[in-house]
C-alpha cells in the first residue's frame with residue numbers, strides 16, 4: 161500500500177522510450193507496443209473531461225451513498241485517465257470542462273491507522289488558477 165502512495169500523490173505515469181506513448185498509472189510494459197523501456201514521468205494535474213457517467217450504486221465501502229460522477233479525462237499530455245469527479249454537481253459537468261487533480265482521503269482504517277488516498281478531479285476554478293505544486 162505504501163509503495164502506491166507516491167505515484168498517486170504525484171500523478172506519476174510513464175512514457176515509452178520506444179514509441180513515445182504516455183500512460184497512467186505506470187506499468188512495467190508499454191500497453192501500446194509492449195516495450196519495457198519506460199521513463200517515469202510526472203504528468204500535469206490538469207486536463208479536460210472527454211466523457212462522463214454517473215454511478216448510482218456505489219460500492220458499500222465508499223464514504224458516500226450519493227450518486228457520484230466518473231469521467232474519462234484527458235490530461236494536457238494527452239494521457240487519458242478514468243477518475244471520479246468531486247466538488248461539483250452532476251448538472252455542472254460538461255464535455256470539454258477543464259478539471260484539475262486533487263488528492264483526497266478515501267477512508268481511514270481504524271487500528272493500523274492506514275489512510276487510503278485517491279486522486280479525484282474537480283472543475284478548474286473559474287478564474288483559471290491552477291494549483292501547481
Ligand SMILES: [Zn+2]
Pocket residue numbers: 176177178179180181190191192193194195
Ligand atoms: Zn511503447
